[in-house]
Amino acid sequence: MNHFPEAWGRPRDDVYGSYDRSVFGHDAAGPTQHTQQPIVTGTSVVALKFKDGVVIAADNLASYGSLARFNDVERLRQVGTHTIVGASGDVSDMQFLYEKQLENLIIAEDYQEDGHGLRAKHIYSYLSRVMYHRRSKMDPLWNVLLVAGWDDGKPFLASADLLGTTFSSPALASGFGAHLAVPLLRRIAPDEASVANITREQAIKTIEECMKVLFYRDARSMNKYTMAIVTGKEGTNDEPDIEIQKDVSLKQQSWKFAEKIRGYGAQTV
Amino acid sequence: MFRNNYDNDSVTFSPQGRIFQVEYALEAIKQGSAAVGLVSKTHAVLVALKRNAEELGSYQKKIIGIDSHLGIALAGLAPDARVLSNFMRSQSMSSRLLYNRPIPVSRVVNAIADKAQVNTQHYGRRPYGVGLLVAGVDETGPHLWEFQPSGMVLEYRGTAIGARSQSARTYLERNFESFENASKEELVLHGLKALRDSLAQDKELTTLNVSLAVVGIGKNFKLYDGDEVAEWLEKLGDTTSSRGGGARPSAADAPAGGAPVTTGDTEAGAMDTSE
Numbered sequence: 001m002n003h004f005p006e007a008w009g010r011p012r013d014d015v016y017g018s019y020d021r022s023v024f025g026h027d028a029a030g031p032t033q034h035t036q037q038p039i040v041t042g043t044s045v046v047a048l049k050f051k052d053g054v055v056i057a058a059d060n061l062a063s064y065g066s067l068a069r070f071n072d073v074e075r076l077r078q079v080g081t082h083t084i085v086g087a088s089g090d091v092s093d094m095q096f097l098y099e100k101q102l103e104n105l106i107i108a109e110d111y112q113e114d115g116h117g118l119r120a121k122h123i124y125s126y127l128s129r130v131m132y133h134r135r136s137k138m139d140p141l142w143n144v145l146l147v148a149g150w151d152d153g154k155p156f157l158a159s160a161d162l163l164g165t166t167f168s169s170p171a172l173a174s175g176f177g178a179h180l181a182v183p184l185l186r187r188i189a190p191d192e193a194s195v196a197n198i199t200r201e202q203a204i205k206t207i208e209e210c211m212k213v214l215f216y217r218d219a220r221s222m223n224k225y226t227m228a229i230v231t232g233k234e235g236t237n238d239e240p241d242i243e244i245q246k247d248v249s250l251k252q253q254s255w256k257f258a259e260k261i262r263g264y265g266a267q268t269v
Numbered sequence: 270m271f272r273n274n275y276d277n278d279s280v281t282f283s284p285q286g287r288i289f290q291v292e293y294a295l296e297a298i299k300q301g302s303a304a305v306g307l308v309s310k311t312h313a314v315l316v317a318l319k320r321n322a323e324e325l326g327s328y329q330k331k332i333i334g335i336d337s338h339l340g341i342a343l344a345g346l347a348p349d350a351r352v353l354s355n356f357m358r359s360q361s362m363s364s365r366l367l368y369n370r371p372i373p374v375s376r377v378v379n380a381i382a383d384k385a386q387v388n389t390q391h392y393g394r395r396p397y398g399v400g401l402l403v404a405g406v407d408e409t410g411p412h413l414w415e416f417q418p419s420g421m422v423l424e425y426r427g428t429a430i431g432a433r434s435q436s437a438r439t440y441l442e443r444n445f446e447s448f449e450n451a452s453k454e455e456l457v458l459h460g461l462k463a464l465r466d467s468l469a470q471d472k473e474l475t476t477l478n479v480s481l482a483v484v485g486i487g488k489n490f491k492l493y494d495g496d497e498v499a500e501w502l503e504k505l506g507d508t509t510s511s512r513g514g515g516a517r518p519s520a521a522d523a524p525a526g527g528a529p530v531t532t533g534d535t536e537a538g539a540m541d542t543s544e
Binding site: 112114115116118121122124125126129237 | 366367368369370373375376407408409
């Protein structure tokens with residue numbers, strides 16, 4: 001008797017011959033396999049609304065497991081005139097979204113030349129549909145997306161993930177940032193009403209602080225990141241000013257706290 | 270049997286450079302009863318004259334709502350209009366589902382224009398036998414488009430299609446300058462007056478034969494039919510054509526403004542079962 005349970009109930013090779021892999025056609029490797037897990041990954045994206053816009057940031061690291069594999073990956077992308085999208089999770093799925101889906105979407109939209117360009121909420125709706133569609137095919141795009149921009153005369157910020165879940169908040173962060181950055185962001189943006197009291201400078205400072213804390217605590221992060229600031233004109237859908245700062249370095253790091261950490265590493269006590 | 274050798278299909282040009290099947294389709298619009306459309310800075314209005322095939326029959330629907338910001342009025346083959354309006358509804362729906370955006374009026378109009386044009390370029394197909402007025406509101410304000418089976422679409426401040434529609438257009442041409450700043454009520458009354466001018470002698474506007482729709486910035490497309498039209502006809506007052514004839518004794522009046530009555534009128538009152 002064959003004692004390996006995985007063979008039970010299957011046709012025996014010694015009776016029926018080995019499995020005919022030619023049924024898969026040219027791809028004899030086996031049936032189509034959908035994504036089981038992310039491979040090369042990006043970590044947190046953090047974003048915060050302020051009175052006249054949104055700040056969004058993500059570092060430039062793409063990890064291969066715990067290996068810091070690529071340190072020049074751009075995870076924020078401007079889509080159209082009103083929107084910045086940030087992606088964490090699988091980098092190849094992010095590239096597919098950015099370079100195939102969104103690029104073609106914007107090209108097709110621009111060809112119309114009728115002044116009805118897609119704004120932040122439209123891009124967000126589209127992305128959430130794509131994410132939900134892919135999960136329904138049991139072949140998800142393994143990302144959490146933050147969509148930041150300007151719409152309906154006010155700042156826009158919302159999230160869509162690999163399950164098709166959607167929600168919005170004045171302060172959002174994906175990945176590790178959802179645990180480490182969101183509490184910091186909520187100190188100044190506890191609710192939608194508080195956004196009116198947050199200045200651009202305050203928002204930028206808070207996001208910078210979050211990126212620093214994330215670099216301290218998140219072992220899949222790095223000290224170089226990209227930050228985008230969308231600033232619109234209140235009450236209008238005029239094209240907002242989008243400032244993208246690349247290769248920003250963390251300032252004023254202090255690792256003093258590390259000395260007090262006990263329980264792992266090379267300590268003898 | 271055939272008028273000529275060049276009208277058997279819609280892909281063959283005549284030596285004069287015409288495509289007869291397409292021209293016949295444009296004629297089919299003129300067989301249908303009149304529909305009028307006009308826009309102000311804030312509203313778009315459709316007004317149409319309904320016909321019943323026989324005394325005991327119901328009246329043919331002339332105005333079809335597409336979405337909460339969009340609707341059409343038709344003249345010509347009603348079944349063809351249904352095909353087009355179903356298509357517009359699905360386009361409208363997918364825009365809302367995919368982009369969370371009410372479809373821009375020009376986009377949905379260009380979509381049916383492309384569909385209609387394809388029919389003029391394939392052997393074994395025929396052009397749609399219907400003309401449409403598309404009224405809607407999007408982020409760039411209220412719009413009125415005319416669609417023709419040739420695949421042509423044009424945007425207007427006011428226009429009319431269908432039987433005797435030249436008289437309605439004449440009214441619109443004389444009054445269009447006051448449309449821009451008109452209120453919703455004024456705009457509807459202009460529409461009714463234009464439609465009234467397209468009436469045949471001894472006909473009048475009634476709650477049975479008038480359909481009317483209004484859409485405005487921030488105001489959903491609203492169709493007035495049957496008894497709902499009564500309030501508008503009351504505001505209008507005289508429901509017979511002011512172009513002479515009808516119930517009024519002022520039959521001797523020259524056609525308003527003394528302009529010669531032109532082509533559109535000539536096939537008026539044509540017997541037809543097209544709607």
